[in-house]
Every structure is written in C-alpha cells, then in structure tokens.
Amino acid sequence: MMKISARNQLPGKVTAIQPGAVNGSVKVDIGNGVLITANITEEAIAELALAEGDQVTILVKASDVLIGK
Structure with missing residues (x-):
C-alpha cells in the first residue's frame, strides 16, 4: 500500500458517476446520508476503473x- 501525507481519509461507496468532456463528477456516500462529490479527470476515472458500488477512500488535502454565509 502506498503511504501518503493526507490525514483526512474517508471510506465510502461510489453512488454515481457523471461523465464530462474532460472531467467527471463522482459522488461518494461516506455514511449517515453524507455525500461527497469529487470532480476528477475522465482519464483518472478510467485508470481507477471506477464504477457505481465501488468501495473507495476519499482523501482530503x-x-x-473556505466557508461563506
């Protein structure tokens, strides 16, 4: 397993993948009704062979x- 410096690692399940021209949108359910959306390249989606239902880890670095109100 590769070591990384990101300490915020959240396990979850891919619930949706919305393709785009260059970047796709990947929705991940991390539990308790919380969804995180990551916009990543279509190339990364293909290289990771992401599909709905996959167990993944969200890394936040x-x-x-920023928060606004």
Missing part, C-alpha cells in the same frame, strides 16, 4: 477550506 487542502491548504484552504
């Missing part, structure tokens, strides 16, 4: 997290 951000230098900034």
Whole structure:
C-alpha cells in the first residue's frame, strides 16, 4: 500500500458517476446520508476503473477550506 501525507481519509461507496468532456463528477456516500462529490479527470476515472458500488477512500488535502454565509 502506498503511504501518503493526507490525514483526512474517508471510506465510502461510489453512488454515481457523471461523465464530462474532460472531467467527471463522482459522488461518494461516506455514511449517515453524507455525500461527497469529487470532480476528477475522465482519464483518472478510467485508470481507477471506477464504477457505481465501488468501495473507495476519499482523501482530503487542502491548504484552504473556505466557508461563506
């Protein structure tokens, strides 16, 4: 297994994949009704062979997290 520096790792299940011209949208259910959407390249979706129902890990590494109201 590859070691990574991201400490925010959330297991979940792919619930939907919406293809796009360059980037696709992947929705992941991490439990308790919480969905996370990741926009990743179509190439990455293909390389990972992502499909609905797959168990995946969401990795969050951000230098900034912004909230507005």
